[in-house]
Amino acid sequence: MDRSMHARDVIEAALQTPGSRRAFLRRAMLALGVAMPPVSGLLLGPGLPRAMAAAGKGGTVTVPATASPTSWDLTKSDWITWGAVNYLYDRLLDADEKENLRPMLATTWSVSKDGLTYTLKLRRDVKFHDGTPFNAAAVKFNFERHLTNKNSRYFPDFEAIDHVETPDDATVRVVLKTVNADMPYNFAGWGAIQLSPTTTQRLGSDYASHPVGTGPFKFQAYVPDSHIEFVRNDQYWQKPPVLDGLRVNILPDLNVEMDNLQAKTLDALYYINPKDVDGVKKMGAAVEARAVPGAQFISMNVTQEPTSELAVRKAIARAVDRDAMIKKLLYGYAVKARAGASPTSHYYNPDVLMVNYNPGEAAKILDEAGWKLGPDGIRQRDGKRLALNLLSTTFQDWSLYNQVIQEQLKAVGIDSKITSLEWGTYLDTWRENKNGWNITYHSQGSVFASTAVLECSWQPNAFWNICQIRKSTDPQIQRLSQQLQSIADQVLATPDPAKRRDLAKQAQTLYQENQLTVWLWHGESLTGLQPYVKDYDMQWHGRVVGFTRAWLNK
Amino acid sequence: MIRSRVNRDRSPTAAGASLRVQRAGHGSTALRRRLWREFVRNRLAFVGALYLAVILAVAALAPAVAPYAPNKQDLISRLDPPSAEHWLGTDEAGRDELSRLVYGARVSLSIAVMGTVGGVVLGTALGLGAGFFGGELDNLTMRVVDVMYAFPGILLAILIVAVIGPSLFNLVIALTVFSTPTLARIVRASVLSLKPREFIEAARAIGATRPRIVFRHLVPNTLAPIIVHATLSVAGALLTAAALGFLGVGVQPPTAEWGAMLSAGQEYMRNASYLVTFPGLLIFVTVLSVNLVGDALRDALDPYLR
Secondary structure, eight states: OHHHHHHHHHHHHHHHSOOOHHHHHHHHHHHHHHHHHHHHHHHHOTTSOHHHHHHOSOOEEEEEESSOOSOSSSSSOOHHHHHHHGGGOOBSEEEOTTOOEEESSEEEEEEOTTSOEEEEEEOSSOBOTTSOBOOHHHHHHHHHHHHTOTTSTTHHHHTTEEEEEEEETTEEEEEESSOOTTHHHHHTSGGGBOOOHHHHHHHGGGGGGSOOOSSSEEEEEEETTTEEEEEEOTTOSSSOOSSSEEEEEEOOOHHHHHHHHHTTSOSEEOSOOGGGHHHHHHTTOEEEEEEOSEEEEEEEOTTSTTTTSHHHHHHHHHHOOHHHHHHHTSTTOEEEOSSSSOTTSTTOOTTSOOOOOOHHHHHHHHHHTTOEEOTTSOEEETTEEOEEEEEEESSTTHHHHHHHHHHHHHTTTOEEEEEEEOHHHHHHHHHTTOTTOOEEEEEEEOSOGGGOSSSSOOSTTSTTOSSOGGGOOOHHHHHHHHHHHHHHHHHHTOOOHHHHHHHHHHHHHHHHHTTOEEEEEEEEEEEEEOTTEESOEEETTTTEEEOSSOEEOO | OHHHHIIIIIHHHHHHHHHHHHHTTTOHHHHHHHHHHHHHHOHHHHHHHHHHHHHHHHHHTHHHHOSSOTTOOOGGGTTOOSOSSSTTOBOTTSOBHHHHHHHHHHHHHHHHHHHHHHHHHHHHHHHHHHHHHOHHHHHHHHHHHHHHHHSOHHHHHHHHHHHHOSOHHHHHHHHHHHHHHHHHHHHHHHHHHHTTSHHHHHHHHTTOOHHHIIIIIIHHHHHHHHHHHHHHHHHHHHHHHHHHHHHTOSSOTTSOOHHHHHHHHHTTTTTOTHHHHHHHHHHHHHHHHHHHHHHHHHHHHOGGGO
16 A cells, blocks of 8 residues: 555656656656556455566457357357357356366255255355346256257256255255266256346347356357457456456367467467477467367277177277377377276276287187188188278368278278268268268267266267167177166266276276277377466366466466 | 350350361361361460370379379378488378379379260260250250259269269269250250251251261261360369369278368378378369360360461
8 A cells, every 4th residue: 555655646746747748758657667566466456476467457368169159058069169158157066177076156065865856055146247146046947948958968967857946045956856976067067057047038049149147258249150259257256357358269270270379369279189289389389288088989880790790899909009099190199098988087997908909819800700811801701801881071080090990900801991971971870870880980078087987978878879789689789788778877876986986897898898899099188378378277178278367478 | 163164155166166177077187287286386285285194194004103002001101201212201191192192193083084074975965955856855954954053063063972972983973963064055056056057958958867967967066166175174073073072072081082182181281281282283283284285175176266
């Protein structure tokens, strides 16, 4: 206080002293120089770094998105959409880097002894961007907007909910039909973002024209396929952001994003291809690498010959040189997969069999199964060539991975023909078991490692099941499918981490023994950030950057 | 672009070219002499023709010319820059870029030529039928052609490949459909201009059958505009095939094709710019050469331009 009073005296003295314009300016600059540090210190608070105080409050961070959001209310969602719109919203619970749940809009949460009722206590000091209060009725509304919409991406997350009670404005009781031990994680997931009931009901299907949440930034403007603008929410229930705003530039081409990063018209770059890491570092940007819950694998179709045959699946698993692929194609930004759970996962188990590259063993397995090498180097049995339909797509580097897999399979006498499809068609073909595909490189991620015993959709009934197991007519495979689904159901009904780990081991072992999938690797998320962006927060295992506390040291 | 150019600008003169052939009767020696003179006079066309001859020879002799098998991978040598071992470097899977370009010439040129030949055959048949028989058949054929014109060529090709699936054969079908409408219109226009002429009337008067009139008198006299347009169509088809390959709906990996190679290389533009430079350059120079040759052919065959 004393210093700022002194500064005011200096300014007044400077202004009152007669003299030339240059002398006035010199005195004014001197006065500003003396006055600014304490003034900015008062404005920004004593807790912020000294460098930040010098740099000043405000500025706008510009981040990329490779596509326009698929939805603003997250009833459809993907990582690109979440990366573009998350600044608007808060969830009931949050999770730290180690996935420990912590309060967000709910301050406490508890579960009844029977595991069927969750009680959430809410913050009372939160308002939506439209000025309406956040309360229990709003939480009920937000659960029900998923429960009444089977097309919502989060309907499955909350399907177990029977009803939601609101005994008072700050208490919500979620009553389940069946035990779902993952439910607290669903309260921390994207399905638990809180939209303003008032605005959502008023705008209806026009919600995208002005989305309203409780988050650190408010919606300002959206030009489809061009950009989105957010401004600081000065009424934010936590400390309001330092930045004035945040801009999302929609840039579908990664090369263009790289150019923008180089020109400093982008402050961050998501999903950097490993081959570009050195280039990004040369631009002076920092690269954050984080292990992501998820797995990359060769998806094998157990309903189609010849991958319906265990010997063929086992040979494929031993014919693929994952070490070489990780080293040369991924530049080491991945770890070799054992059985679908990454080494950092609670469900990783070193006792489960790891299948290694062994072309000799692959050849032996095929020989024993009657697949003998033909004159053209391709194996045959009863006059039938060992040939696979290798489904591929033009998406990212997937075509390259499939071509490398094709060449490695050829080395052990397995022929394959690639059919490359556009991404949407590929996904339909893969999921709906069309065109008789046998194998394809695939990748799946999970939001939380804590809920994913195999880090991808291994359950037979899962929407994106990775091996078509539920559709098999082979009695042996059908039994296996029932066994796996039973384990999946038990996992959901089991809150005890140790028991869940045992169940995970059972599922992983069944997958490996029956070689339902060839686990390749667990990739890392690579994010580039300009060196002047400070105090950002790597969220969701590095897949999204939080800018609530960020500031620009420019 | 080439298709519309041909359609709007060349058709009248191409029809004129047919007159010239008719006047010359069956003087193919004179025609050859005129073509030779044109190519000697037009140096650029001569260079273009020479380049095309070389690239065709390279494509035909690919197994002898290419230093490596086109799909042979070597991950250790991935993205190696041009060197004594790999003259044009290696691609994202460690395959020799030069060998893939050589084999890619086979695929790209075959697709373009086969697509154009398909278009010539189908377009000529439709144009002859419509022009010669006239009436409802003419009306129906031309309306179908109008509908085909309503779609931009590349979109039509994408649509066809999307419906029947991506493969080399389907790509040829798409390019055939792509190049048919213009040919049909050119041939119809030529036939309509030839039909009332005296030599056709004379043939009718001496009792020549319809097939004889069509194949002995009409077809030879429409050949000049067909040749000119077909040559220029090859350039268009080459570009379209490359565009479809670039969009990922052309030939399937790992088959080497210039457009697909350009597309794959685009991802590595910052790390290995040669992966886009060489296929891009080949597409550019080949299309330019075909156009130069086509222009020279038109100059030689079109009486209005002499």
